[in-house]
Amino acid sequence: MRIAVFNNPGDKSTTVATDLIQKLKQNQFVIDNDDPEIVITVGGDGTLLAAFHHYEKQLNRIRFVGVHTGHLGFYTDWRDFELDDLVASLLQDTGQQISYPLLDVGVRFQNEAARTHYLALNESTFKRVSATLVADVYIRGEHFESFRGDGLCLSTPTGSTAYNKSVGGAVLHPRLEALQLAEMASLNNRVFRTLGSPLVIAPSEWIDIYPDRSAGDYVLQVDQFLLRKSPLEEIRYRIADQRIAFARYRHMHFWQRVGDAFIGTDDL
Structure with missing residues (x-):
């Protein structure tokens, strides 16, 4: 599987991206920033937005995965301390995805x-x-x-x-x-x-x-x-x-995410 890692220039995101690339290579994934099958963004929603526009001519053959290194994001399913779990999910990838307009x-x-x-x-x-x-x-x-x-x-x-x-x-x-x-x-x-x-x-x-x-x-x-x-x-x-596709390895309840972001509750 060909994977691109797209991160913002912040120190934390750069460190996490470097660590992620090393883990991906150790598990025989190919790092390909030109023609990837999956784009993993490291940062927040703004980083994923930038990656979307960078790869918008290739949307029909790309799935996105978001890793956030700061506050909870609506486009990012993974935290920076879950890299091993993310790599394990990539190893079990069967092409699962969810797409949005x-x-x-x-x-x-x-x-x-x-x-x-x-x-x-x-x-x-x-x-x-x-x-x-x-x-x-x-x-x-x-x-x-x-x-x-x-x-x-x-x-x-x-x-x-x-x-x-x-x-x-x-x-x-x-x-x-x-x-x-x-x-x-x-x-x-x-x-x-x-x-x-x-x-x-x-x-x-x-x-x-x-x-x-x-x-x-x-x-x-x-x-x-x-x-x-x-x-x-x-x-x-x-x-x-066109649509954007996310590689969805685990369910993230949308209304739970809305509640966490705007109300600050885990009760939804």
């Missing part, structure tokens, strides 16, 4: 006919730099609302516990085939009205955002990447054809 972000710039596509594991946000965002929101080709406010956040189910939750979005189970739109500080008064609640969109639907063409200082973020090319004509959000 991703977000396709199709961006069309003014004076360009084709969309440029990006993948998001967590979310994409759309804002303005120093003024109110004005944009029309369409769902499956039908006008839904004219938005005015700080911005819009489109997230995957796995990303629902990240920025989406911070702006009032719902927490979705990662096995749901859906994408979610959450408004960020929308203006609601006698003149301007929006729904003001998170929207969960079905797999057969998509969301189009048409920003006010008179403004050009838009900031479009896809996961941790800022796309500053402008002016924007349209953004289309839909569930991507």
Whole structure:
């Protein structure tokens, strides 16, 4: 089995990654950072997010495993002191996996006919730099609302516990085939009205955002990447054809993880 180890540059993660590579080699695994079958990330959710984008052209043949060296992460199943158990699980690997949906972000710039596509594991946000965002929101080709406010956040189910939750979005189970739109500080008064609640969109639907063409200082973020090319004509959000796969060797109850992360209880 070909395995890549992808770690953040912190001292602890580097030490753990070095130890893990040694254990993998001792058990006859091949370390291959170019064409791996499994990518093991060492760090936290941010490290796994970086690894996802590094290998996003190879998602159809890669499974991910996360080892966290700090706080509990939503994408990381193993702790840094469980390396021997992880290696033992890899030795018993039968190809088991669980996969989750991703977000396709199709961006069309003014004076360009084709969309440029990006993948998001967590979310994409759309804002303005120093003024109110004005944009029309369409769902499956039908006008839904004219938005005015700080911005819009489109997230995957796995990303629902990240920025989406911070702006009032719902927490979705990662096995749901859906994408979610959450408004960020929308203006609601006698003149301007929006729904003001998170929207969960079905797999057969998509969301189009048409920003006010008179403004050009838009900031479009896809996961941790800022796309500053402008002016924007349209953004289309839909569930991507690609998925991310995790090599799942033991069951980690999602709602237990949510409780541990946000409530601090082991009673769920």
